[in-house]
Amino acid sequence: MSTRTVAVVGAGAAGTAATTALRTRIADSGIEVDVELFARTGEQPHNRTLVNKGVAIGLLEPHQTALPETGVRLTADTVRGIEPRARRVHLDSGRSETFDALIIASGSRPRHLDEDVIGRDQAIATGRLTTLHSLADAVRVRDRIANHRARVIMLGGGVLGSETASLLTDAGHDVALITRSALPGASALGEAVAQQLLDLHRRQHAAYLGCSPRAIRTAADRITVVLDDDTQVDGDLIVLAHGTLPAAPAPWSGPDGIPVDSRLRALQAPDQRIYAAGGVAVHHYPGHASYRIDHWDDSAAQGTHAARALLHDLGHDDDPGPYLPTSTFSARIHGHTLTGAGHPAPATSTRLLSSEPLLAGHYLGDALVALTGIDAVGQVRERLSDLHPQTSVPS
Numbered sequence: 001m002s003t004r005t006v007a008v009v010g011a012g013a014a015g016t017a018a019t020t021a022l023r024t025r026i027a028d029s030g031i032e033v034d035v036e037l038f039a040r041t042g043e044q045p046h047n048r049t050l051v052n053k054g055v056a057i058g059l060l061e062p063h064q065t066a067l068p069e070t071g072v073r074l075t076a077d078t079v080r081g082i083e084p085r086a087r088r089v090h091l092d093s094g095r096s097e098t099f100d101a102l103i104i105a106s107g108s109r110p111r112h113l114d115e116d117v118i119g120r121d122q123a124i125a126t127g128r129l130t131t132l133h134s135l136a137d138a139v140r141v142r143d144r145i146a147n148h149r150a151r152v153i154m155l156g157g158g159v160l161g162s163e164t165a166s167l168l169t170d171a172g173h174d175v176a177l178i179t180r181s182a183l184p185g186a187s188a189l190g191e192a193v194a195q196q197l198l199d200l201h202r203r204q205h206a207a208y209l210g211c212s213p214r215a216i217r218t219a220a221d222r223i224t225v226v227l228d229d230d231t232q233v234d235g236d237l238i239v240l241a242h243g244t245l246p247a248a249p250a251p252w253s254g255p256d257g258i259p260v261d262s263r264l265r266a267l268q269a270p271d272q273r274i275y276a277a278g279g280v281a282v283h284h285y286p287g288h289a290s291y292r293i294d295h296w297d298d299s300a301a302q303g304t305h306a307a308r309a310l311l312h313d314l315g316h317d318d319d320p321g322p323y324l325p326t327s328t329f330s331a332r333i334h335g336h337t338l339t340g341a342g343h344p345a346p347a348t349s350t351r352l353l354s355s356e357p358l359l360a361g362h363y364l365g366d367a368l369v370a371l372t373g374i375d376a377v378g379q380v381r382e383r384l385s386d387l388h389p390q391t392s393v394p395s
């Protein structure tokens with residue numbers, strides 16, 4: 001049999017985990033598979049979780065976030081498009097390559113403020129309004145807050161917004177948190193966990209809840225957010241953390257990501273051996289809402305799973321079974337640890353499992369599909385094996 005070629009697009013959490021799983025299996029069994037990992041042109045594969053925890057607050061230089069090499073050929077040449085039927089990728093350099101199987105692990109991009117927010121574009125152009133997703137964003141934040149007690153307006157109270165508000169407060173800056181929801185994080189974390197999180201914020205800094213920016217005014221020495229109730233909040237910098245959208249090359253370059261089946265095969269290319277993993281992949285529980293998971297460990301787990309499914313489809317491995325999210329995540333927020341496992345999107349109810357420490361279980365019928373809590377890392381780990389009992393598992 002001739003050597004099969006596998007391309008992996010994206011050298012972040014999912015892509016490097018997929019590559020490592022493929023390389024390990026190839027080394028163990030001697031199968032003839034050649035793997036090539038594609039990064040963006042000029043990009044050094046790096047750990048995105050260090051963008052806010054390391055670079056933005058000046059603890060790390062960008063190069064210190066580099067991921068270890070995976071041991072396969074790395075090509076830094078942005079994939080501009082994929083032809084699923086021809087199994088071909090088109091690269092930024094103008095080259096094209098064909099493959100026998102492909103894993104798309106191109107992650108996500110930050111959601112921007114709506115076009116109708118007056119003054120948005122000018123604020124972006126001056127660098128006083130920024131997302132916090134890339135290393136370039138982190139350097140922009142770092143340079144804007146360096147050497148003084150900065151006033152930072154955080155737009156968004158999800159995990160990233162909350163963690164960054166905490167990091168900036170700990171670093172001695174004044175933070176004002178502005179959230180569209182009156183109880184930020186309630187749908188993703190459950191009301192009890194979201195409420196305790198909000199209490200932690202309120203003890204540390206200003207919080208404007210249930211409001212949206214209507215306009216942004218940029219001056220030489222400051223930036224002002226005008227909220228929809230006409231409240232005005234001044235700062236040196238606005239950091240936008242309104243979540244992410246999937247990011248993929250054409251033909252998946254729209255906002256909808258890549259829907260996958262239970263083995264992470266791209267649903268729209270059923271016979272092409274194309275898989276998606278990590279922040280770009282859209283999952284379905286039959287009869288329930290579709291969802292994406294944008295956490296590091298889960299993305300890595302999806303990358304590994306996609307690699308195993310791919311090797312199975314090439315005839316080199318056992319069926320890994322359906323992908324079900326069980327990975328944990330955590331974020332340190334104002335001296336406490338927000339933690340969780342699985343994903344609550346398919347859940348139909350939430351139950352309080354413990355109040356001290358706070359632990360919530362998210363259920364689909366009677367099946368536990370996710371856990372969230374505060375200072376409950378051990379309790380979450382103890383219950384990991386309870387997630388997704390067999391009866392709830394889609395085949």
Ligand SMILES: Cc1cc2nc3c(=O)[nH]c(=O)nc-3n(C[C@H](O)[C@H](O)[C@H](O)COP(=O)(O)OP(=O)(O)OC[C@H]3O[C@@H](n4cnc5c(N)ncnc54)[C@H](O)[C@@H]3O)c2cc1C
Nearest residue numbers: 010012013014039040049079106107278279294295296299
């Ligand atoms: C500031 C910040 C802090 C975070 N902290 C945490 C945390 O503490 N814990 C946690 O669990 N999660 C955290 N996350 C989320 C976590 O980083 C993501 O969920 C995870 O990186 C997703 O993995 P991924 O492989 O899907 O995407 P990524 O890790 O983003 O990797 C995708 C890669 O693909 C590349 N790429 C994209 N398009 C192309 C293309 N066309 N051609 C070639 N390459 C391409 C990208 O440049 C990128 O390198 C954080 C996110 C941010 C923004």
